Amino acid sequence: MTEYPEQTIGEPLLDTPKFATRHVNVFYGDKQAIFDASLDIGNNEVVALIGPSGCGKSTWLRCLNRMNDGIEICRVEGDLRLDGEDIYDRRMDPVLLRARVGMVFQKPNPFPKSIYDNVAYGPKLHGLARNRAELDEIVETSLRRAGLWNEVRDRLDAPGTGLSGGQQQRLCIARSIAVGPEVILMDEPASALDPIATAIIEELIDELRVNYSIAIVTHSMQQAARVSQRTAYFHMGRIVEVGDTRQIFTNPRHPLTENYITGKFG
Amino acid sequence: MNKQSEIVRQSLKRRYRKERRFRVLGLTAVSVGFLFLGFLLGDIVNKALPAFSSTEIRLSLPMDRGRLGLPDDSGIDAQMLSQVDWQGLIRKSLRQQFPELRKRKQKKQLYKLVSSGAEFELRDRVAAHPEWIGGPAREFWLKADDDVDTWYKLETRVSRISPLQSEILETLERDGRLRSVFNIGLFTHGDSREPEMAGIRGALAGSFWTLLVTLLLTLPIGIAAALYLEEFAPRNRFTDFIEVNINNLAAVPSIVFGLLGLAVFINFFGLPRSAPLVGGLVLALMTLPTIIISARAAIKSVPPSIKEAAYGLGASRMQVVFHHVLPLSMPGILTGAIIGMAQALGETAPLLMIGMVAFIVDIPQGIFDSATVLPVQIYLWSDSPERAFTALTSATILVLLGFLAIMNALAIFLRKHFERRW
Numbered sequence: 001m002t003e004y005p006e007q008t009i010g011e012p013l014l015d016t017p018k019f020a021t022r023h024v025n026v027f028y029g030d031k032q033a034i035f036d037a038s039l040d041i042g043n044n045e046v047v048a049l050i051g052p053s054g055c056g057k058s059t060w061l062r063c064l065n066r067m068n069d070g071i072e073i074c075r076v077e078g079d080l081r082l083d084g085e086d087i088y089d090r091r092m093d094p095v096l097l098r099a100r101v102g103m104v105f106q107k108p109n110p111f112p113k114s115i116y117d118n119v120a121y122g123p124k125l126h127g128l129a130r131n132r133a134e135l136d137e138i139v140e141t142s143l144r145r146a147g148l149w150n151e152v153r154d155r156l157d158a159p160g161t162g163l164s165g166g167q168q169q170r171l172c173i174a175r176s177i178a179v180g181p182e183v184i185l186m187d188e189p190a191s192a193l194d195p196i197a198t199a200i201i202e203e204l205i206d207e208l209r210v211n212y213s214i215a216i217v218t219h220s221m222q223q224a225a226r227v228s229q230r231t232a233y234f235h236m237g238r239i240v241e242v243g244d245t246r247q248i249f250t251n252p253r254h255p256l257t258e259n260y261i262t263g264k265f266g
Numbered sequence: 267m268n269k270q271s272e273i274v275r276q277s278l279k280r281r282y283r284k285e286r287r288f289r290v291l292g293l294t295a296v297s298v299g300f301l302f303l304g305f306l307l308g309d310i311v312n313k314a315l316p317a318f319s320s321t322e323i324r325l326s327l328p329m330d331r332g333r334l335g336l337p338d339d340s341g342i343d344a345q346m347l348s349q350v351d352w353q354g355l356i357r358k359s360l361r362q363q364f365p366e367l368r369k370r371k372q373k374k375q376l377y378k379l380v381s382s383g384a385e386f387e388l389r390d391r392v393a394a395h396p397e398w399i400g401g402p403a404r405e406f407w408l409k410a411d412d413d414v415d416t417w418y419k420l421e422t423r424v425s426r427i428s429p430l431q432s433e434i435l436e437t438l439e440r441d442g443r444l445r446s447v448f449n450i451g452l453f454t455h456g457d458s459r460e461p462e463m464a465g466i467r468g469a470l471a472g473s474f475w476t477l478l479v480t481l482l483l484t485l486p487i488g489i490a491a492a493l494y495l496e497e498f499a500p501r502n503r504f505t506d507f508i509e510v511n512i513n514n515l516a517a518v519p520s521i522v523f524g525l526l527g528l529a530v531f532i533n534f535f536g537l538p539r540s541a542p543l544v545g546g547l548v549l550a551l552m553t554l555p556t557i558i559i560s561a562r563a564a565i566k567s568v569p570p571s572i573k574e575a576a577y578g579l580g581a582s583r584m585q586v587v588f589h590h591v592l593p594l595s596m597p598g599i600l601t602g603a604i605i606g607m608a609q610a611l612g613e614t615a616p617l618l619m620i621g622m623v624a625f626i627v628d629i630p631q632g633i634f635d636s637a638t639v640l641p642v643q644i645y646l647w648s649d650s651p652e653r654a655f656t657a658l659t660s661a662t663i664l665v666l667l668g669f670l671a672i673m674n675a676l677a678i679f680l681r682k683h684f685e686r687r688w
Contacts, residue, residue: 067577072501099580109571112594121589122579172575179579 004235009254010243012232014040018213019064019101019183024078026059026068033059034237037078041183046205046214048224048245051234052260057217060234061185064215065101066094082183099126102176106188108168110160110175115152118160118171119143122179138178145211146174147204166197173204177212184208186216190223202227221261225249233257310660310667317654317661320449320462321415322407323380323438325359327388329401342396352385356408363443364434375431381409383463407445412462412654418446452661456627457643461654464647466662471629472542472622472637473611479546479633480610484553485603489592491554492561492599497587516555523552524619532620539621540636548616553606560602564595597684604677608670614641640666 013020017040026034034056041047049057059068066087068074080087087097099122110118119139122128129135139156143149148170152158160171169189176184186205190198205214205227218224224231225245232242233256241248241257252258267275331338334350360376367373387409398404410418413426414435427435438444455465499505527548531537537544568591576586617623622638623646630637638646640662647659 065578067574070574070577095580095582097580098578103578105571105574105578107571109569109575111572111575111590121576125579125581125585125589175575176579 004238004256005240005254008038008239009241009257010248011230012039012239012242014042016043017041018043018083019215020079020081020084021060021064022079024060024063024076024080026056026063026077027075028071029073032237034063037237037239039232039239039242041213041215042230043213044209044211045230046209046216046228048228048231049215049217049234050219050221050224050231050260053219055234056237057234058187061187061215061217064183064185065098065103067098067103069094099179100181101183101185102179102181104169104172104176104184104186104189107192108165108172110163110168110171112159112161114157115143115160115163115171116156119174119178122175126179128178128180142174142178145177145208146170147200147207148174164197166193166200169193169197169201170204173201173208177208181212183213183215186214188217188219191219198223221249233260235260310663313656314660314664315657316415316419317452317657318449319419319446320451321410321418321444321446323410323414324405324407324443324445325356325363325380326403326405327355327359328403329392329398330403331400334399336399342399344393347389347393350389352388356380356385356388364437372430375428376434379411379414379431379434381411381460381462383458383460384408407447409451409462410444412460412652415462416653418444452658456629457625457638457646458627461650461652461658464655464658466640466643466665468626468629469638469640469643469662470665471631472545472626473639475542475630475633475637476545476549476617476622476639477607477611479543480549480553481603481607483546483550484557484606487550488554488557488603489561489599492558492565493587493592495558496562496565497583497591512555512558516559519615520552520613521615521619523548524616526551527616527620538634538636540624540626540638541634542622542630542637543633544620545617545622545637545639546633548620549610549613552613552616553610556606556609557599557602560605561595561599564598564602565591567598568594597680601677601681604673604680608673608677611639611669611673612641612666614639614645617642618645640669 019041021040022038024034024037025032037056037060039047039060049061051057062068063076063080064082064087068076076088082097082100086092111121113121116139119142120129120135123135123138129138140149140153143152148167151167152163152171160168163171169192173184173189190201193201202223205216208214216224216227228245230242231245231248233240233248233252233254235256241252241254243253248257249261252261328334333355336342336346336350340346357373357377360380361367361373364376367376388406391406392398414431417427417432417435435444451463452465453470454467455463456468458464495505495509527544531544531547532539537547572590572594573586576590581589617639622636623642624636624638625646626636626638628635644659644662644666647655647662
């Protein structure tokens with residue numbers, strides 16, 4: 001059985017990261033889920049997190065916007081900094097953090113409201129629009145950036161839940177963009193969608209990179225190869241290897257990484 | 267077919283026969299249930315029908331000022347009309363119809379045919395039409411006594427109607443001076459010792475005020491408690507203890523709440539006895555556990571994915587609860603509330619304990635006036651000896667059942683209408 005490397009192989013850390021995480025340990029009660037993980041997310045880049053099921057990718061992702069706060073038995077240790085600020089500091093308001101770090105979930109979860117109200121909810125919550133006209137503008141921009149505007153422009157009052165799966169997921173992306181985050185976290189956003197919808201989402205991620213920094217968890221290696229610039233390989237709660245996406249997939253440096261990529265397990 | 271399939275085929279006959287027997291059993295049980303229900307409803311409706319109509323006698327009464335005893339020139343006000351001897355006029359008219367009756371005993375029997383409340387009804391009717399005074403004599407349909415009512419509807423010998431009265435009534439009928447009309451008084455009058463004058467308006471008003479107090483108390487407190495327990499409270503032994511107690515309270519016999527109301531609200535706090543305020547407080551205590559339990563179930567059924575989405579956008583916990591959880595669980599909460607209210611509407615025992623069981627004639631105008639409620643009214647009337655009260659009791663039962671049916675139908679409609687597809 002191949003040993004874990006003592007330190008993550010490759011380049012997990014960056015000089016000027018958007019998000020810097022060092023020595024992160026996560027516990028669910030007595031069970032430890034993540035072991036001494038350090039990884040940076042750079043500005044305007046897409047980082048893909050790959051690895052077998054249950055290896056801690058989603059857990060790590062949810063630490064970044066403190067969604068694990070809602071789970072009582074979950075304990076997070078380590079140094080996580082957004083633009084240099086410690087996000088687990090007592091003075092950091094998780095509500096503000098989540099306005100800066102948005103999240104798109106695996107299964108599309110639009111609110112049972114109209115398309116317009118779905119996208120407008122975030123801006124209204126944070127008071128980002130002073131009047132109806134500004135709100136309309138935010139909604140349109142977000143829907144355009146999510147690649148959904150042309151399909152729904154004439155039925156903004158239709159219920160969000162009436163859209164197809166792929167459209168719903170794009171609606172969820174538009175919804176999180178509307179808040180104006182700096183980082184978007186995506187937890188297997190296309191795993192519940194058919195291939196065509198998946199392709200649309202992947203194209204979208206590439207376009208979003210212009211304005212946002214993105215971390216995406218994916219089970220599909222092909223997807224990671226298509227959309228990301230850097231890739232991190234997780235194995236049983238440890239980050240084994242991090243590097244340039246092309247290098248990881250053509251020339252992995254650690255045997256565990258190589259086994260996963262070539263399909264020996266996971 | 268191989269050996270196993272052959273065995274399956276042979277067992278099929280037995281299995282189908284078993285299923286058919288079970289289905290027949292089920293259908294029989296349901297039919298028997300419906301049959302009993304039919305009997306019950308049929309019996310109640312049959313008994314109640316007489317209460318919905320009242321018998322009236324037509325008499326001609328003079329309207330000129332002289333015979334009414336009113337001064338010639340002055341205006342007419344309510345007090346002056348109260349001074350008029352309406353009963354005397356009614357009796358005179360009766361004598362004019364039957365001049366052959368000379369003896370005192372006979373005349374007494376004649377007078378008893380008209381209800382004792384007829385003079386007051388007459389006064390009120392004339393007060394509403396002061397232009398009639400000074401004009402020609404008018405024909406009035408006046409309420410007959412409840413014994414006449416019973417005689418007319420049942421068409422059998424009624425022991426309280428003497429042979430002479432029978433003859434008189436038959437004559438009136440032949441002359442077209444006896445008729446049956448819809449008893450609007452059932453809904454517009456309050457309670458009365460005379461069954462023909464009695465109505466459920468007082469009980470309806472009492473039920474309304476009591477349920478209003480109950481609703482205004484249980485809905486906010488119940489929803490807030492359920493929200494707190496589901497969304498805000500930490501999970502520890504103390505909250506478990508609270509949950510167990512709420513479930514237990516839902517099973518406590520309702521009369522115990524009446525005793526509590528008597529001891530605490532009336533004796534300790536000195537609130538007025540028989541008031542809808544106290545009745546509402548007692549019923550609120552009784553309904554609260556039910557509402558909390560159903561509200562919690564509704565709140566639990568909101569999918570966590572919606573809450574995660576809201577948290578992910580930067581909503582605080584209060585905002586997640588009030589923007590998403592509460593609106594989405596509202597249909598379930600409302601359904602539970604309506605069912606709870608329907609239960610409270612039919613409660614008798616706790617209200618008896620706090621004194622809402624008196625004979626109250628005036629219609630309660632607010633939550634501090636003495637009142638009674640529909641089920642208690644049923645109980646009171648079922649105690650009375652006059653035959654006509656049987657019909658009134660059954661009619662009130664129908665009204666109560668009608669309200670309960672409407673409330674339950676409303677609950678079902680709300681549930682269906684707001685069912686969400688996630």
